[in-house]
Amino acid sequence: MTETQIKFVKDCIQTNDMHRFYTWSSWLNVRTKVLDIDKNECQDCKSKGLYTKATTVHHVNHVRKYPELALEIFYSESGQQERNLVSLCHECHEKRHKRLYDNISALTPERW
Numbered sequence: 487m488t489e490t491q492i493k494f495v496k497d498c499i500q501t502n503d504m505h506r507f508y509t510w511s512s513w514l515n516v517r518t519k520v521l522d523i524d525k526n527e528c529q530d531c532k533s534k535g536l537y538t539k540a541t542t543v544h545h546v547n548h549v550r551k552y553p554e555l556a557l558e559i560f561y562s563e564s565g566q567q568e569r570n571l572v573s574l575c576h577e578c579h580e581k582r583h584k585r586l587y588d589n590i591s592a593l594t595p596e597r598w
Contacts, residue, residue, distance in 0.1 A: 487557050495553040507549065507556070516557045516571065517543045523559070524573035530582075531575060540573035544582055 487495075491512060498507040507513055520543045531538040547555045547570050555561055561570045574582065 487554060491557060492554050495549065495556045499550050499553060504549070512557055516559065520559055520571045521573050527573065528575035528578050529572050530578035538575040538578075541576050542574050542579040544572045544574045544579050546570050546572060 494510070494512075495507060498504055498510075521540055524540060526540050528536075528538040528540045545552075545556070546568070547561060549556045555570050559569065559571045560567050562568070
């Protein structure tokens with residue numbers, strides 16, 4: 487990401503306006519690319535041998551904590567390349583957030 491893009495993301499976080507991030511053309515372009523890479527299939531369902539249409543792109547490294555990774559499809563951890571953006575169906579996306587926040591109803595900015 488460029489410094490200008492990182493600044494934009496940080497501004498969205500600071501002003502608590504994540505809707506602005508999720509409607510930003512740079513995000514929409516990356517989101518489309520991720521859905522294309524994953525053939526519009528939910529990757530969690532696919533890992534269980536099921537087919538479900540993906541409706542959401544999930545940030546493994548959440549935007550608020552890692553704004554510099556907001557548009558990055560991959561990231562490096564311990565020398566290994568990992569996915570940062572993953573295509574998921576609505577149900578699997580909510581499950582991922584529920585696991586993270588345990589017993590807190592997940593409301594994602596993509597659901598505004």
